[in-house]
Amino acid sequence: MPGLTGDEIRKRLDAARLYLCTDARASRGDLAEFADAALSGGVDIIQLRDKTSGSPLEAKQELAALEVLAEACARHGALLAVNDRADVALAVEADVLHLGQDDLPVPLARRVIGDDPVIGRSTHSIEQARAAEVEPGVDYFCTGPCWPTPTKPGRHAPGLDLVRATAGAKRPWFAIGGIDHERLTEVIEAGATRVVVVRAITEAEDPQAAARRIVSALP
Numbered sequence: 187m188p189g190l191t192g193d194e195i196r197k198r199l200d201a202a203r204l205y206l207c208t209d210a211r212a213s214r215g216d217l218a219e220f221a222d223a224a225l226s227g228g229v230d231i232i233q234l235r236d237k238t239s240g241s242p243l244e245a246k247q248e249l250a251a252l253e254v255l256a257e258a259c260a261r262h263g264a265l266l267a268v269n270d271r272a273d274v275a276l277a278v279e280a281d282v283l284h285l286g287q288d289d290l291p292v293p294l295a296r297r298v299i300g301d302d303p304v305i306g307r308s309t310h311s312i313e314q315a316r317a318a319e320v321e322p323g324v325d326y327f328c329t330g331p332c333w334p335t336p337t338k339p340g341r342h343a344p345g346l347d348l349v350r351a352t353a354g355a356k357r358p359w360f361a362i363g364g365i366d367h368e369r370l371t372e373v374i375e376a377g378a379t380r381v382v383v384v385r386a387i388t389e390a391e392d393p394q395a396a397a398r399r400i401v402s403a404l405p
């Protein structure tokens with residue numbers, strides 16, 4: 187199946203509200219079923235982020251998991267995101283590459299993946315968010331963590347002040363970190379219209395219902 191054009195990817199990014207990061211669920215062996223459930227519940231972007239063992243996945247496992255997620259995304263019209271690795275994003279024709287402050291610089295990543303996929307940036311301070319809002323080659327950014335989270339241990343949480351300071355930014359941006367359905371109202375009141383979640387869906391008994399509840403609460 188031919189991939190999406192850059193314009194199609196950017197159109198879907200503009201409309202995206204709920205972004206999910208998931209591990210490969212190797213211990214549960216249900217990645218395809220889980221992804222179908224989350225995407226049916228309204229997840230717009232799904233990223234493979236597997237740091238469960240403390241080190242990156244072996245390439246073979248990462249590519250196998252991305253193949254499963256790519257098929258699920260194609261079934262549901264969602265975007266497939268790769269974390270950290272421009273070479274892997276190119277290899278699997280991902281729609282999205284997500285880069286943190288310590289990852290590959292954006293101009294180098296662009297050289298690898300070309301112009302079509304979108305690139306996202308993590309930000310953890312007002313200065314970083316302001317920079318990501320105008321940085322060439324960046325299409326969206328994330329601000330967080332909103333609350334300290336065991337999914338990203340040791341990362342200082344700038345909290346909702348960063349969300350408030352970012353509200354109204356010109357580029358698409360997502361709040362991340364410690365967000366679940368119960369905390370969503372606070373995040374929205376602080377000015378976020380898009381969120382990234384991990385445990386709120388990966389640890390839910392019913393991932394489809396968990397995604398649906400979050401989507402229906404978003405503006």
Ligand SMILES: Cc1ncc(COP(=O)(O)OP(=O)(O)O)c(N)n1
Nearest residue numbers: 235269284285286287308328362382
């Ligand atoms: C959508 C999204 N937002 C933030 C992150 C975190 O990126 P980073 O700071 O590089 O940390 P790691 O995820 O690589 O540990 C993300 N992956 N995705």
Ligand SMILES: Cc1nc(C(=O)O)sc1CCOP(=O)(O)O
Nearest residue numbers: 330331335337338363364384385
């Ligand atoms: C992967 C990640 N990045 C963050 C950032 O602030 O950039 S917070 C985070 C983990 C978010 O997980 P949960 O939804 O389980 O709290």
Ligand SMILES: [Mg+2]
Nearest residue numbers: 270285286289
């Ligand atoms: Mg990273």
